Amino acid sequence: MLAASSIFAAAVSLGQTSCRQMAVLCAAAEKAGSVKDYAAKLGLSKPAVSRAIDALEEDGLARRLPHIDGRQITLAVTSKGARLVSALSHAAEG
Helix, strand or coil, rough: HHHHHHHHHHHHCCCCHHHHHHHHHHHHHHHHHHHHHHHHHHHCCHHHHHHHHHHHCCCCCEEECCCCCCCCEEEEEEEHHHHHHHHHHHHHCC
């Protein structure tokens, strides 16, 4: 139960960060990718992933980087986002 309470405490500290946003953030922490990559990996629509990325950027957890071809973006996790993913991962391991 301690791990669950730690995860809950970490989640509460997120404020309005949704489960969908966290899923995108965790996927980005595993491997940088595009909206299309995360949509396929998480079974979400591209617009849903884009909205999640908008919110992650607004919260300072991730940022869009231009892709080589100029038509896509790559999502990079910020240091704040990496700390959050790490804290949640450690809490889950508990």
